[in-house]
Amino acid sequence: MIRRHFVQQAAALAALPALSRLGGTSHVGTAQAKPLVVNGARLNGWLTEFDRIGRTAGGINRVAYSEADLAGRAFTRRLFEQSGLTLRLDTAGNMLARVPGSDARLSPILVGSHIDSVTDGGNFDGPVGSFAAIEVARSLAEQKVRLRHPLEVVVWQNEEGGTIGSKIAVGLLTPADLDKVARSGKTVREGIGIVGGDVSRLNEAVRKQGDIAGYIELHIEQGGLLEKASRQIGVVEGIVGLRWFEITITGFSNHAGATPMDQRQDAMLAAAKFTVAVNDAIRSEGGRQVATVGRLNVTPNTTNVIPGQVVLTVDLRDLEQAKIDRFTATFERLGREIGAATNTAFAFSQMVNSTPALSDARIMDVVQGSATALGLSHQRMPSGAGHDAQEVAHIAPMGMIFIPSVGGISHSPKEFSRAADITNGANVLLNAVVAADRALG
Template identity: 45%
Template sequence: MVSGGGLDLRGLRERIETLSTFGRPSGGAFADGVSRTAYSDADVAGRAYMMAQMRAAGLRPRIDPAGNIFARRAGTSPTLKPILFGSHIDSVPNGGNFDGDLGSLSALAALEALAAAGIGARHPLEMVVWAHEESFAFGRGLACSRIVAGDVSPRDMDEMWNGVRRGDAIRKIGGDPDRILEARRPKGSLHCYLELHIEQGGTLERAGIPVGVVEGIVAIDRYEAIVTGVANHAGTTPIAERHDAMLAAAHLTVAVRDAATRAPGRQVATVGHIEVTPNSANVIPGLVHLSVELRDLEPRTLVTMMDDIRARARDIASTTGTTIEFRELARAAPAVATPDVQAAIERAAASLDLRSTRLPSGAGHDAQMMALLGPMGMIFVPSVGGVSHSPKELTYWEDCARGADVLLRTLLEMDRVD
């Protein structure tokens, strides 16, 4: 089956299904998802499969010192900057079959379609399969695209995780940690970067729109809240005399949600981790640590939300006889998609008679690292039920095909842009 854009859609589906076997639960089926975490044996096998498919397509894959896989098709004007496009194939534990895989295999399908049609691009076209996108290994996400963007030190190769040195992990997948600095690319070296990805949320499905044009990848601020009360006997301490840290933490959790819903917008706020001390059924909690994570495309919105949370925390502390402190853990700036690239994606979708809408990405992607090097754009396709990072993750094959077609058309659109 060939799409309107010339893509081999049956081949795309077959490859996604085959790739899913690397890391599939023993005796499981496609619907049981995949655990292909970075640097695992399943990851090594999946990468070998990808490179074999690239060679079968007449490409010459190479692995850079960071472990990323690249393959380039020469342009008719070799002095022009390359268009880089692709995604990743590593997964979270017990993840799904579409996160990253769709974008990586669609990149290959696009190059095959252009070759089959005899269409030459002015710019070199370079596909990439990023290594170590998910944050499971070494507590780092976007790890190897981050290296390409220049955020790397040779000392990073000595980090340890589960008894494994990071440099040894990179060597396992074919990288060369001794030459890690050579993986960096200079700013301004790309004509643009494109990435097709499942939305991992429910906006497109609810709206009945097949194509999302990503406006940018949200800023993320993370804090630790430390709630201090007084641990005491749960049976002998009257309610009125308690300084219950858990009660204060519960009110604070509601306050975090309220801060996100107080004003219209797509901002989100989450308490996702909590530690209670002494964590005993017959002791009033004296200390609680909880995470507070805020996300929005506009950093000022995060400041406003945090100001609201701090004000509510002061009232909660006064009411519960506790103290509440906040410690900033991390702050990630937003990565705004380039207007020209967004417009090219919209033109590509329109040329296929597909409706599109602009929306932010609430999840991190390698594209935000590439935005440090040049123009960037992302294409989203619907996620059924908004589910991702789960074996239940699903994007209908028809939507996979549409996304791959839009990627191909966007490549051609951006090739025309000087």
């Protein structure tokens, strides 16, 4: 092992706080014999039971504010109660429980995720992190471990519809967001009331800088990097920034048979050239940047008429804001060049623009140190999907733990993570929380 790797591993192991038993209660001390472990069978049993809620022929359908979502929340409420946690709802409808720490001056360490699903989704995206957070709090109590910081468990509402619950919690939800329609057909405004919140008092749910000591979220990877590398744990470096464009390409509709090839203003041809150019540009340099042309609307969309207009979308993502900005300029330049070559006009408009959220170095270290202490293979990696952690990063240090998704599949009925990987992730979360209790001061 080269010296650099040895030093990194030693530092990671040192980040794990020790436990000493005093009067039947465990407190942070100076020497820990071995890492703590959760009850993995209990955690996976909860997930198996939960799989029945919202299960349809097409997959899991617990979309926000639906009857299945409410049933899922009722199930989760029972887990809080069975685990000895006192549940409260904030005015946004987020589910929360707080375990006091030994130092009342300290802000809480927050752990959790969400339980709502996409349409025809799977049972692991969200519930793994939510139920693991409950299991961590229960395991700490059962093993008589008391943290200095309070520990707060959260289940965010409507993550899949735009991280609504966490956006409210950090004060980023706009009045326009309240009128957006969720997959259930309910507006966010209606949905907040349905899940027990109060839209007239949303300001009471807002947290500010300093209110949270740190946030750690366990999640399935939603990709295949860990599986491909045969790694058990992903230490998330950050959540990619996202920029969506809608691009209108205007040409001229004319007869497909009577218009010579050199006299055409074919918007579809321009769209095809642009799609290939976007792909080539993204692949022309090293890195993890991605771009996707995902939707095309063609006018008049008729067999014997040259397309006069195409509206397409581009989804651009990367962990570096500078790279997102640079590729934005590249795509605009390509549009101008292809427009000139095809006698068409390109008009760009931004639909979504979110900045990258970088993980806190201290939390990455305690996650990595916990994985090392547990004997689990790991690697640092970005998250290509959005998460509630991205919102919390606006006001507090955050980090994420990934476990493998079989086949790299998510948002699908075939989404699956193995029980052993779920237990591994929960064990890393448990030990990372204990280590963060020391590292975050």
